Amino acid sequence: MRKGSATHQWSTPHPILSKLLQSSSTSSVNFSSAESDDVFSEGEDVGSRRRAFRKSRTWKTYLTMMHWSMRRQSSWVQLAGHQGTFQLSEGGEVLKLYSEVEAKCLDCLMRDPLRPFVPQYHGLVTKGDHGYIRLEDLLSGLRKPVIMDCKMGVRTYQEGELIKARTKATLRSDMYQKMVEIDPSAPSAEEHEQRGVTKCRYLQWRDTNSSTSTLGFRIEGVMMEDGSVQRDFRKIRTFAQVTEAFLFFTRRQLEILKAYHSRLLALSDALKNSIFFRTHEVIGSSLLFVHDHSSKASVWMIDFAKTTPVPDASPLRHNIPWAEGSREDGYLIGLTSLITSLSQAISVASWQLEGSCGEEKIVA
DSSP, X not given: OOHHHHHHHHSSOOHXXXXXXXXXXXXXXXXXXXXXXSOOOTTSOHXXXXXXXXXXXXXXXXXXXXXXXXXXXXXXXXXXXXXXXXXXXXXXXXXXXXXXXXXXXXXXXXXXXTGGGSOOEXXXXXXXXXXXXXXXXXXXXXXXXEEEEEEESSOSSOHHHHHHHHHTOOEEHXXXXXXXXXXTXXXXXXXXXXXXXXXXXXXXXXXXXXXXXXXXEEEEEEEOXXXXXXXXXXXXXXXXXXXXXXXXXXXXXXXXXXXXXXXXXXXXXXXXTOHHHHTEEOOSOEEEEEEOTTOOEEEEEEOOTTOEEOTTOOOOOXXXXXXXXXXXXXXXXXXXXXXXXXXXXXXXXXXXXXXXXXXXXXXX
């Protein structure tokens, strides 16, 4: 591709990302998680659960709290998990509501080659009637951090969830409504007539409606340095669109793009040597991209509440499409896609930088 054509191709933000450019800073986060209220078990009060989630205005990622502005260093905004899932702690830690599955994963990871790529696990603590996991605060030392959460894998539901959903194939009006809100043409004529879909149908549609099933990951959300948050990345499905998302997210800063690229390559090497990775089905986990104005940048593996060991301890490949019963998660498909998109973003940013330098020389 010629330098000129590349510069022209990426000079105008994609309509999906243009919303970010128009966003203004507000005093609170106004985007609730699309994942946090999507699957309710039968018998639950869906209305009250949704009202609770809307009230909390949370963004489902480990990133629980962040400094809001220079004048409000002590003010924090909860960005992740369900209401009450996270609490502040002292000494550069955050507390996450106890999950036996996640605690076991983190304990194993502290003795695995993946240890440098996950938040430090400091054990358990009890506060009141609840137990919490003590985790490293990944924002410690950063000023006005910029954050992106990418949910990894070719599916975000466990095989057990799918089997259970089929066994209890009740029509769900709440899930039908979510489908219609996103894509009115998604339900079949019969589903429109019934005004309901099964949980099984919804789970599979949710992933195929994004880059999850094709690229092996999807962008869950982005928070910029001014605190503005964008979650509407459902239409991003191609490498070109992901590359553009990285260019916007990093403001085309080569140093940051290269730091992220190097970190992902190092993660790829660590995954190859990880016994934990070979023997676990990694579902619903995210890669958290974090940088600030000083060009500090890193990527972290987070969220292991759905990560479970394979029963027979037979190694998973993680780089092949999922077939029911295989337990393959496609995690490496997503990682490869991210590395490819970052490589493209680095090339585009380099070409544009060279072009701008050339124009300055001509003017001089």
